[in-house]
Amino acid sequence: MSLPPAVGDGAPEIELRCSDIPQRLDAPAWSSPFIDIGTDGNVLMRLGQHTRFLIRGGREVIVDEGAAAHMPDVETFLVGAVSGVLLHQRNDLALHASCVAIDDRAVAFVGPSGRGKSTLAAFLAARGFALLTDDVCRIVFQRQHVCVVPGSCRLRLWPDAARALDHAPETLPTGRSGHPKRVLVLPVGSVDPVPLAAVIRLAIDTRLKTPSLSRLSGPASVMPVEDLLYRARLGRRLGRRIPLFQGLTRLAGLVPVFSLTRTGDMADLPGLVGLVASVMTGG
Amino acid sequence: MNSTLRFELDTPVRWHPEHIAGEVNGLVVVLGMSQGKHVGFDAMATHVWHRLEWTQTVSELCDGLAKDFDGDLVVIRQDVIDLLTQLQELKLVEIGVGDLSA
Numbered sequence: 271m272s273l274p275p276a277v278g279d280g281a282p283e284i285e286l287r288c289s290d291i292p293q294r295l296d297a298p299a300w301s302s303p304f305i306d307i308g309t310d311g312n313v314l315m316r317l318g319q320h321t322r323f324l325i326r327g328g329r330e331v332i333v334d335e336g337a338a339a340h341m342p343d344v345e346t347f348l349v350g351a352v353s354g355v356l357l358h359q360r361n362d363l364a365l366h367a368s369c370v371a372i373d374d375r376a377v378a379f380v381g382p383s384g385r386g387k388s389t390l391a392a393f394l395a396a397r398g399f400a401l402l403t404d405d406v407c408r409i410v411f412q413r414q415h416v417c418v419v420p421g422s423c424r425l426r427l428w429p430d431a432a433r434a435l436d437h438a439p440e441t442l443p444t445g446r447s448g449h450p451k452r453v454l455v456l457p458v459g460s461v462d463p464v465p466l467a468a469v470i471r472l473a474i475d476t477r478l479k480t481p482s483l484s485r486l487s488g489p490a491s492v493m494p495v496e497d498l499l500y501r502a503r504l505g506r507r508l509g510r511r512i513p514l515f516q517g518l519t520r521l522a523g524l525v526p527v528f529s530l531t532r533t534g535d536m537a538d539l540p541g542l543v544g545l546v547a548s549v550m551t552g553g
Numbered sequence: 554m555n556s557t558l559r560f561e562l563d564t565p566v567r568w569h570p571e572h573i574a575g576e577v578n579g580l581v582v583v584l585g586m587s588q589g590k591h592v593g594f595d596a597m598a599t600h601v602w603h604r605l606e607w608t609q610t611v612s613e614l615c616d617g618l619a620k621d622f623d624g625d626l627v628v629i630r631q632d633v634i635d636l637l638t639q640l641q642e643l644k645l646v647e648i649g650v651g652d653l654s655a
Contacts, residue, residue, distance in 0.1 A: 488580035489593020506589070512573050515584045515591070519575030 284356065286331045286348075288338055291324040300507050307507055313355045317347045318446060325352060328359030346445035346453070349422035353406045354500045358508050363517035364500040365469070367407035368425070369418050370399035371459055375467040376418045377550060378407050379530075380498045385472035386532060389431040392454060393539045394546065396435060400459025401425070406500050409521060410463055416524050417463035425454045434536035466525050468549045471497065473531040481538050482531045483545045491527035492518050560634045562612035566648050568605040587644040598636055605646060611637070 295306040295314050306314040313325045321343050322334040331352055337344050357364040367378040368391035379387040388404050395401040403421030410417050429439035432452050442452035471486070495518055496502040505514050528549055532538055560566075571586040581599040583592045594602055600621065604614055615633050619626045640646040 487578045488595075489577060489582045489591075491577055492582060493591055493593050495591055511584065511586075511589065515573055515582075516575060519577055519582055522577045523575075 284329060284331060286333070288333050288335050291322055291332050291334045293322070305504070311359060311508055313359070313508075315347070315351060315355065317351060318343050321347060323347065323352050325355045325359065328356050328361075331356070340447060342443060342453075343446050346424070346426070349424055350405055351501070353421065355504065357406070357408055358501070358505045358510055361510070361513060363409040363514065363521070365407040365409060365498055366405065366500040367469075367498075368404045369402040369407045369466075370394045371402050371418075371464045372399045372550060374464060375550060376402055376464040377468045377470060377546060378418060378466060379470050379472050380407075381472040382497055385474060386431075387472060388425045388427055389434070389536075390472070390539070390542060390546075392425045392427060392431070392435050392456070394543065395456055395459075397543055401456045402459045402464060409466070409517070411520065412463070414524065416466045416521050418466050419463050420458060420460050423456045423458050425456065426451045427454055428452075430536065434539060466521075469498070469521070469525055469527045470530045470546070470549060471527065473529060474534045475531050476534045478531060478533045481533060481541055481545060482529075483549070484529050486527045486529050492522045560611055560637055560648070562610065562615075562630070564611050564648055565608050566605065566611060566614065566637060566646055567608040568602065569645050569647050572645060574602070583645060585643055585645050590643060592643060592645065597632070601633060601636060 291314065295308045295312070297309070298306040299309045300307040304316050312327070315323045315325065317323065318340070320340050321337040324332040331348070333344055354364055365378055365380050366382070367380040368387040369376050369378040370391050379390055381387060391401055391404060401423050402418050404423065404425045406421055408419040408421060410419055424445070426445050427435070428451055432439040432442060432454065437454060439452045442454055445451055445453040492498065495515065498518060499505060499514055502514065530542070530545060532542065569585070569587065573584040573586070575582050579599070580596065581594045581602050583594070583602070585592065601614070601618065604617060611633065615626060615630045618624065618633065619629050637646060637648070641648055
């Protein structure tokens, strides 16, 4: 598996093991076809055809024994949705973001799925930026600084994005059985938290001829909160509505937030490098 | 409290206690716990919101704003009533007769 390397010599923070787990939780507080949330905050996830996870107390992840035959799927879910649940259970703030760094300063690309976060992060990583994490971006506050904790460096890319990045999609592994996205694993950019210099909210407007960058201020920088937070709805169901709101407003008070609207054409990727660089130098 | 009360100048108002507010770049963002909605305020609404921490009549609120901004009281009263109406719909303010200071 391509999990981030462990740091430090203390006891592990998360225990991961295989065991039989039930199809459903008894008397869940909330349930959907994919997730049961127990009254104790434990979460059972049914992801993919064969894969179930039981996530307890932000410290324990149990993978159903039947999923062991589908390790690529298990890995994808572990570094994605399962990590997100763990962070919520541990009362951490997680952005729905891919994050890169340069000169020991990070920039996080946030936005709903399909806005090109992973693609832009991969493009920048191929041009001297260090990849810190994809899709799940853990934030910590250290005194008056906001920092990104490095996470998974597995980028999940659509085939056209992989081609735009000079990777033949058929040469890359799939992250999920039957899913067209491909996985590009890059070196870990850092093992230590990196100060966050900017948050860039990605949008797509196909009417544009060239990408557009603008600084956001006030409520516009954090609303709608669902566009910035990882699995905000799940977090609310885990009782985290208030701390997520407080964490996000605190972050936006300390870190400049920008809006970057792409044309939707992969040909605009090179132009985005200059815009991101301008944010990092002037932001 | 009568949640459908029309605003009169002597109507007491204050912010609803079931909310969480934060500030970003000097402007208020409120999470209303009643409806679970996030609302962002511009500069004027932010100023009004800060004043709504204490129970006061609509008239007192408007008089204070007119003094702060050296503005036309008639215009301020209409703007404030419009704002309070929106906040009432979002259940972000408490409005009514009687003692709201408890």
